[in-house]
Amino acid sequence: METQSPSSDVPTPCCGTKRRGILKGVLAAAIGLFVSVVPLIPGLAVLFSPLRRKGNVGGRMIRITTLGALAGSTRPQRFQVIASRRDAWNLYPPEPIAGVYLAPQGDGKPPKAFAVTCPHLGCAVDFNGETEEYQCPCHTSAFALDGQTLYGPSPRGLDELAVEIRGDEVWIDYKRFEVGKSQQIEIPS
Amino acid sequence: MKQILDWIDHRTGYRGVVKETLYENIPGGSRWRYVWGSTLVFVFFVQVVTGIFLWMAYSPSTQTAWESVYYLQYHLDGGWLLRGIHHYAAQIMMILMLLHVLQVVIDGAYKAPREVNFWFGLLLMLIVFGLGLTGYLLPWDQKGYWATKVATEIAGSVGREVPEIAVGGADYGTQTLTRFFAIHAGVLPALLVGLLVVHIALFRRHGITAKLSGRREGYQEDFWPDQVLKDAVACLAVLLVIVLLAWLARAELGAPADAAENYAAARPEWYFLFLFQFLKYFPGEYGKLIGAVVLPGLLVGFMFLMPFVGRSRTGHRLNVAFIALVLIGSAVLTLLALDEDYYAKRIDKSQIAEAEKAFEQIAIDLRKAGEGSPYHGKEQAEQLAIFSGDDQEEENLLQEQYARYQRYQTSKNFIEAVHAADVEAERIKELAVEWDPQAEAYLPSIPPTGALALLRADPKTQGPKLFGRYCASCHDYSGPEADTEFVTVHPLAPQTGDHVPNGAPNLYRFASRQWIAGMLDPEEVAKVHLDRETWTVTDAPYYGNTNIATEDGGMVEFVQNDLADLDDEGREKIEAIVVALSADARLPYQQTLDQEAETAGQIAAGREAFTDAFDSYACSDCHRWGEIEDAEDAPDLTGYGSRDWMIKMIADPAHIYGEHNDRMPAFNPPGKPESQQLSDEKIGLIVDWIRQDWRPGPAKPQP
Incomplete structure (x- = not known):
C-alpha cells in the first residue's frame, strides 16, 4: 500500500489528496464490511439448513390398536401413535410420538381417527365425556364428535386421519398439518 | 438527514466517539507494522461470530457432544466450513498473538507509561491459551479426549481438587463437557472482552508506540483512512488464509471418545506441543509439576516483570534476549516433538539395520536355546552387549543403533496409532448413517445411546x-x-x-x-x-x-x-x-x-x-x-x-x-x-x- 508522500505533510487540502483520501476511506469501509460479513455466511447457512431440507409428504401407515380394544364403546378413545422418530442425528427406536383419537362409528363401520392437535395453535385437545365434545385447553376451541368446530377461535375442524382396517388391526395414515390455517396443509417430514 | 443526525448526536454524542475513534493521531503516519493488534481483534470477532453459530448446533454431553459435531460437520449446510473457520482461526490467533507479543517486546512498548497495558496483554494471552485448551475437548473425539486428559492430570500435580473441580468429578463425563463448554463459550470470552476493552482503551490513552525511523520529523496522520485501510487489508489477508485452510484441509473429527480404548496417537494441538515435549524431560512424581506448572509459571512471571527489567537499555536487551530464547526454545521443542513422532518416516533404515539383524539373531538363539540362551530374561541393551561379545567396536555400533531403533519403534507405533485412528474415524462415518427408504437418502441414524455404541458393536x-x-x-x-x-x-x-x-x-x-x-x-x-x-x-x-x-x-x-x-x-x-x-x-x-x-x-x-x-x-x-x-x-x-x-x-x-x-x-x-x-x-x-x-x-x- 502506498503511504502518503512526505511532501503532503503540510495540510493543504488540495483536491488530489482529498480525493485519494475519500477513495481510501471507501475502500477501507468496503473491505471492513466484507471481512465482517464473510464469517457470518457459513453460520447463516447452518442456521437456515432446516429450510433447505425437503421432507416427504404422504404420511406413513402406523398400527394403532385392535378392533377388540374399541369394541363395546361408543366414545372416542385416545391412543398413542408409536413409531420410530428421527431427531437431528438420532434415530430413536419406536416410542410414542403423538396421540390420536379413535371414534367408533358402530354397525361394523371402521372408526374415525382425529389428530389430537388443535388446528388453532397446536395444543392437545381432550374429549369431554359429559358434553360429548373435544375441548382445547388453551383457547377454548371445541369440536363436535365428527370433528366440526363448535365454537372458539379454531380456523378449521379437527384433522381427520385416514383409517385402514387390516384384519383385526386399526391402522392410520399418520400425517401432520400446519396449524392456524383454514385449509389442511401437510407438513413434510 | 442532518437534522436527524443532530438529534441523535445530541442524545448520544456519537460524533465525538466516532471522531475519537477514527481521528486518532499517528505520529509518523500509518504503517503496516501497526496492523497486528487489529488483526487479533478481528480474529477474535470471527471466533465470536462462528462460536455463536456453533453454539446453536452443539450439545454438551457424553452421548451427544461428538454426535452434534458430527451432525454439524457432515449434515448441516456449511457446517464443515463454519467449524473449519473456528478451528483454524483459533490457530491463526495463536500465531498473531505471538507476533504481537514479539513486536511489543522488541519495540519496548511495555515501558512506562504502558506497563499496566502490557500486563493486560499478558492476561489476554493466558485467556487465549485457556480457550484453546478448553475448546480442544468439546468435540469429544479420541484426540481431544486423551490430550485434554493429560492437561487436567497436570493440573492434578498441584492437588487432586483442581482437576476434580474442572472435570466435575473423579472421571471425565458429561459434567466435564458442560463445565468446559461454559468456560470456553461463556467465562473466558466474557473475561476476554472485558480485558480487551481496557487493553484498547489504555492503548488509545497512551497512543501508538511510534516507529519514527525513515519518517520526516513532525509528520503525522490520522488513523482514518490510511491506517484503517492497512488494517482492513491485513484482516482480509488473515481471513483469506483462514478460509483457505478451512476449505482445503477440513477440520478433523476423530472417532468418539472411548475411555476403554487406548489412544496412542493423542497429542495436544501444535501450539502446545513444546510443552508436551518439555514434559518428557521431567520424570518422577514432581516432574510434571516442575515441567508444566513451575517453569512455565516462572516464564510468564518473568514476562510480567519485563516493564521493570526493561527500564535500562541493558534490561530491555535482556527482555528481548529472553523472549527470543523462549521462542527459539519452544520452536526447537516443537520440532523435536514432531521429529520423534515422525522419525520412522524419515530414518534411513540402514542406520538401524545392524541392530535389527542382531535382534533377529538373538530371537533365533532364544528359540533355539530357550531358557539356556544367554539372552534369556535380559533387557534389550544387555542382549546387545552379550551379542557383540568382546568386540567393543561392534558393541558401540549396536548401542548407537539401538538408541535409534528404540526411537524408530516408538515412532512407528505412533504412526500406526494415527492410521488406526483415521480408519476408525472413517468407519464411524459409515456406521452413523442408514438408508431411509422414505427420504431415499442416507440419514444420520445414531441410536440415543450414542455413536460409541455403534463403533463398539462393529x-x-x-x-x-x-x-x-x-x-x-x-x-x-x-x-x-x-x-x-x-x-x-x-x-x-x-x-x-x-x-x-x-x-x-x-x-x-x-x-x-x-x-x-x-x-x-x-x-x-x-x-x-x-x-x-x-x-x-x-x-x-x-x-x-x-x-x-x-x-x-x-x-x-x-x-x-x-x-x-x-x-x-x-x-x-x-x-x-x-x-x-x-x-x-x-x-x-x-x-x-x-x-x-x-x-x-x-x-x-x-x-x-x-x-x-x-x-x-x-x-x-x-x-x-x-x-x-x-x-x-x-x-x-x-x-x-x-x-x-x-x-x-x-x-x-x-x-x-x-x-x-x-x-x-x-x-x-x-x-x-x-x-x-x-x-x-x-x-x-x-x-x-x-x-x-x-x-x-x-x-x-x-x-
Missing part, C-alpha cells in the same frame, strides 16, 4: 482388536486381501529342534470354498515347513501345526490317504462337496456363488457325494451333516462355518469337536460363567469379522 473395527488379543497367539489371519494381518512366529522346540505343534489354522476366509478345498487337499491339509535357519515353523495353513495332523485314523490321515490320487470322478465329487459344505456357512461374500450353485444343483450333488465312499470311507461314515445322521464320531458339520456354528465353536469347542479338539480353549463354556473369557457379543464380533459379515458403508452414488 465387527469390522472391533473384530481385529479382539482377534489380536484372544486368537492370534495360535491362529494366523493372513491372505492376499486381508486388511489386517496377524502372523505369529511359532518356534520349534528349544535345544532339539523337534516340531512340537503349537499353532492353529489360518482363519482368513475360513469355510470359504478355497479354504475347504485347501483343507481337503492332501498336500495342504498337514503342510508344515520347519525352518531350521530361523528355528520356526512356517507355512502351516491348516492342521500342519496341530496335534490333529498326527491323530491315528483322523481326518488328516483320511485326506492324505483316501483323497490322494483321485480320478476325475473323485475330483468332481470333492469339488461338489466343497461347494455344498461351503454354502452351509452362508458367507456374505460368497452369496452369489452359493445361489448359482443351488440353482445349478451343485449343492444337491455335493450332499449326495458326501455319503459316497472314496477309497474306503465316505464323509458321512464319520460326520453328521444336516439330515445325514449316520455317524456321530467326528465333528457335526451342520452349518459348518456359519455364524451359529462358529460361535458354538469358540464358546465351547468340545461341543463340536468332542475329544478331537486339540488345544482350542472354551471361551464361554455353557453353564460355567466362572470360566467365561469372552461374552457372546464379543465372540459374535470376532465371528462376524472372520466371516466378513459387517455393515457395508453407504453405497457410492451411481454415476
Whole structure:
C-alpha cells in the first residue's frame, strides 16, 4: 500500500489528496464490511439448513390398536401413535410420538381417527365425556364428535386421519398439518 | 438527514466517539507494522461470530457432544466450513498473538507509561491459551479426549481438587463437557472482552508506540483512512488464509471418545506441543509439576516483570534476549516433538539395520536355546552387549543403533496409532448413517445411546482388536486381501529342534470354498515347513501345526490317504462337496456363488457325494451333516462355518469337536460363567469379522 508522500505533510487540502483520501476511506469501509460479513455466511447457512431440507409428504401407515380394544364403546378413545422418530442425528427406536383419537362409528363401520392437535395453535385437545365434545385447553376451541368446530377461535375442524382396517388391526395414515390455517396443509417430514 | 443526525448526536454524542475513534493521531503516519493488534481483534470477532453459530448446533454431553459435531460437520449446510473457520482461526490467533507479543517486546512498548497495558496483554494471552485448551475437548473425539486428559492430570500435580473441580468429578463425563463448554463459550470470552476493552482503551490513552525511523520529523496522520485501510487489508489477508485452510484441509473429527480404548496417537494441538515435549524431560512424581506448572509459571512471571527489567537499555536487551530464547526454545521443542513422532518416516533404515539383524539373531538363539540362551530374561541393551561379545567396536555400533531403533519403534507405533485412528474415524462415518427408504437418502441414524455404541458393536473395527488379543497367539489371519494381518512366529522346540505343534489354522476366509478345498487337499491339509535357519515353523495353513495332523485314523490321515490320487470322478465329487459344505456357512461374500450353485444343483450333488465312499470311507461314515445322521464320531458339520456354528465353536469347542479338539480353549463354556473369557457379543464380533459379515458403508452414488 502506498503511504502518503512526505511532501503532503503540510495540510493543504488540495483536491488530489482529498480525493485519494475519500477513495481510501471507501475502500477501507468496503473491505471492513466484507471481512465482517464473510464469517457470518457459513453460520447463516447452518442456521437456515432446516429450510433447505425437503421432507416427504404422504404420511406413513402406523398400527394403532385392535378392533377388540374399541369394541363395546361408543366414545372416542385416545391412543398413542408409536413409531420410530428421527431427531437431528438420532434415530430413536419406536416410542410414542403423538396421540390420536379413535371414534367408533358402530354397525361394523371402521372408526374415525382425529389428530389430537388443535388446528388453532397446536395444543392437545381432550374429549369431554359429559358434553360429548373435544375441548382445547388453551383457547377454548371445541369440536363436535365428527370433528366440526363448535365454537372458539379454531380456523378449521379437527384433522381427520385416514383409517385402514387390516384384519383385526386399526391402522392410520399418520400425517401432520400446519396449524392456524383454514385449509389442511401437510407438513413434510 | 442532518437534522436527524443532530438529534441523535445530541442524545448520544456519537460524533465525538466516532471522531475519537477514527481521528486518532499517528505520529509518523500509518504503517503496516501497526496492523497486528487489529488483526487479533478481528480474529477474535470471527471466533465470536462462528462460536455463536456453533453454539446453536452443539450439545454438551457424553452421548451427544461428538454426535452434534458430527451432525454439524457432515449434515448441516456449511457446517464443515463454519467449524473449519473456528478451528483454524483459533490457530491463526495463536500465531498473531505471538507476533504481537514479539513486536511489543522488541519495540519496548511495555515501558512506562504502558506497563499496566502490557500486563493486560499478558492476561489476554493466558485467556487465549485457556480457550484453546478448553475448546480442544468439546468435540469429544479420541484426540481431544486423551490430550485434554493429560492437561487436567497436570493440573492434578498441584492437588487432586483442581482437576476434580474442572472435570466435575473423579472421571471425565458429561459434567466435564458442560463445565468446559461454559468456560470456553461463556467465562473466558466474557473475561476476554472485558480485558480487551481496557487493553484498547489504555492503548488509545497512551497512543501508538511510534516507529519514527525513515519518517520526516513532525509528520503525522490520522488513523482514518490510511491506517484503517492497512488494517482492513491485513484482516482480509488473515481471513483469506483462514478460509483457505478451512476449505482445503477440513477440520478433523476423530472417532468418539472411548475411555476403554487406548489412544496412542493423542497429542495436544501444535501450539502446545513444546510443552508436551518439555514434559518428557521431567520424570518422577514432581516432574510434571516442575515441567508444566513451575517453569512455565516462572516464564510468564518473568514476562510480567519485563516493564521493570526493561527500564535500562541493558534490561530491555535482556527482555528481548529472553523472549527470543523462549521462542527459539519452544520452536526447537516443537520440532523435536514432531521429529520423534515422525522419525520412522524419515530414518534411513540402514542406520538401524545392524541392530535389527542382531535382534533377529538373538530371537533365533532364544528359540533355539530357550531358557539356556544367554539372552534369556535380559533387557534389550544387555542382549546387545552379550551379542557383540568382546568386540567393543561392534558393541558401540549396536548401542548407537539401538538408541535409534528404540526411537524408530516408538515412532512407528505412533504412526500406526494415527492410521488406526483415521480408519476408525472413517468407519464411524459409515456406521452413523442408514438408508431411509422414505427420504431415499442416507440419514444420520445414531441410536440415543450414542455413536460409541455403534463403533463398539462393529465387527469390522472391533473384530481385529479382539482377534489380536484372544486368537492370534495360535491362529494366523493372513491372505492376499486381508486388511489386517496377524502372523505369529511359532518356534520349534528349544535345544532339539523337534516340531512340537503349537499353532492353529489360518482363519482368513475360513469355510470359504478355497479354504475347504485347501483343507481337503492332501498336500495342504498337514503342510508344515520347519525352518531350521530361523528355528520356526512356517507355512502351516491348516492342521500342519496341530496335534490333529498326527491323530491315528483322523481326518488328516483320511485326506492324505483316501483323497490322494483321485480320478476325475473323485475330483468332481470333492469339488461338489466343497461347494455344498461351503454354502452351509452362508458367507456374505460368497452369496452369489452359493445361489448359482443351488440353482445349478451343485449343492444337491455335493450332499449326495458326501455319503459316497472314496477309497474306503465316505464323509458321512464319520460326520453328521444336516439330515445325514449316520455317524456321530467326528465333528457335526451342520452349518459348518456359519455364524451359529462358529460361535458354538469358540464358546465351547468340545461341543463340536468332542475329544478331537486339540488345544482350542472354551471361551464361554455353557453353564460355567466362572470360566467365561469372552461374552457372546464379543465372540459374535470376532465371528462376524472372520466371516466378513459387517455393515457395508453407504453405497457410492451411481454415476
